[in-house]
Amino acid sequence: MNSSLIGQFAENFVNFLFDHFRGGFDGFSAALGAVVKVLEGGLAAVPFLAMLIFLMALALWRRGVIFSAFVGAALWVIQYMNLWPQTVSSLALVIAATVISLLVGVPLGIWGARNKRVEVVLRSVLDFMQTMPPFVYLIPAVVLFGLGRVPAVIATIVFSMPPVVRLTTLGIRQVREELIEAGRSFGSTDAQLLWKIQLPNALPSIMAGVNQTxxxxxxxxxxxxMIGAGGLGEYVLSGIQRLDIGIGFEGGLGVVLLAIILDRLTESFGVKAKKAKKKVASSSTKAATASKTVGT
Structure with a gap:
């Protein structure tokens, strides 16, 4: 089956990048691969019991006794299924992809919130990134970076970045105008408005973006x-290839338990940020009222 002119253009574009910037892609691949390897090695070096205690303590601090007990039970189930090494590998990939997505996505979201034209362009690009089937990202990633963890991280970044960009832009745009006016009345610069008013008030929305990412x-x-990422996904893929229900279910259960733990923990930071936002809004409103009273 031959592709149309659109498909040929996409193929030629990827081949052009590969032919003319191969050295750059190889260097980036080596650097990113080293980061993922160090991250995975660091997580793997922590004994399971130490990680269990740490995560249970974190869950107790953020969510309470019930969720802490759930975290302990979930990690014990993962260890019982002998999936802890695969879980660490998947966690390293998720952390690497999430951190890079945030480093790129949050500044893009801020830029989009401050520039209407940029926001329009970003919205179109993000729509494309979110609606394109994720399998499609694997093809150019493999062509440009080969098989292994690096193309998996790149494809994951492209797929998971849109929520944090969108919600950062939304959060900053939804900051109440009276708070901005209060900041300006006290002589705040644009940078001070961003760091002291807009970002603190947009933090609940940004944390929701982190959670979704x-x-x-x-x-x-x-x-x-499918392209050599390893971890729990490889365990599930092995079950699919063998038509082994048991292996597939265990791998899928490991992904579900890890997802629930990460989801509830990141969600708790968003709840705390929302409470802090109310305090900031209340104090800023009082300051704005006081400045108007002094002005009159």
Missing amino acids: IMMALSMVVIAS
């Missing part, structure tokens, strides 16, 4: 295993 990165675990 992590969930979408986890959803790519199984798909990325």
Whole structure:
């Protein structure tokens, strides 16, 4: 089956990048691969019991006793199924993809919130990124970076970045105008408005974007295993290839348990940010009222 002119253009474009910028892609691949390897090695070096205690303590601090007990039970189930090494591998991939998505996505979201034209362009690009089937990302990723963890991380970044960009833009645009006016009345610069008013008030929305980015990165675990990502996705893929229900279910259960833990933990930070936002809004409103009273 031959592709149309559109498909040929896409293929020629990827081949052009590969032919003319191969050195750059190889260097980036080596650097990103080293980061993922160090991250995975660091997580793997932590004994399971130490990680269990740490995550249970974190869950106790953020969500309470019930969720802490659930985290302990979930990690014990993962260890019982002998899937802890695969879980660590998947967690390293998700962390790497999420951190890069945030480093790129949050500034893009801020830029889009401050520039209407940029926001229009970003919206179109993000629509394309979110609606394109994730399997399609694997093809150019493999062509440009080969097989292994690096193309899996790249494909995961492309698939999981849109939520944090959208919700950062939305959060900053929804900051109340009276808060901006209060900041300007006290002589704040644009940078001070961003860091002291807009970002703190947009933090609940940004944290929701972080949460969604992590969930979408986890959803790519199984798909990325097709190009050598390893981890829990490879375990699930092995069950599919063998038609082994038991292996597939265990791998899928590991992904579900990891997703629930990460989802509830990141969600708790968003709840705390929302409470802090109310305090900031209340104090800023009082300051704005006081400045108007002094002005009159």
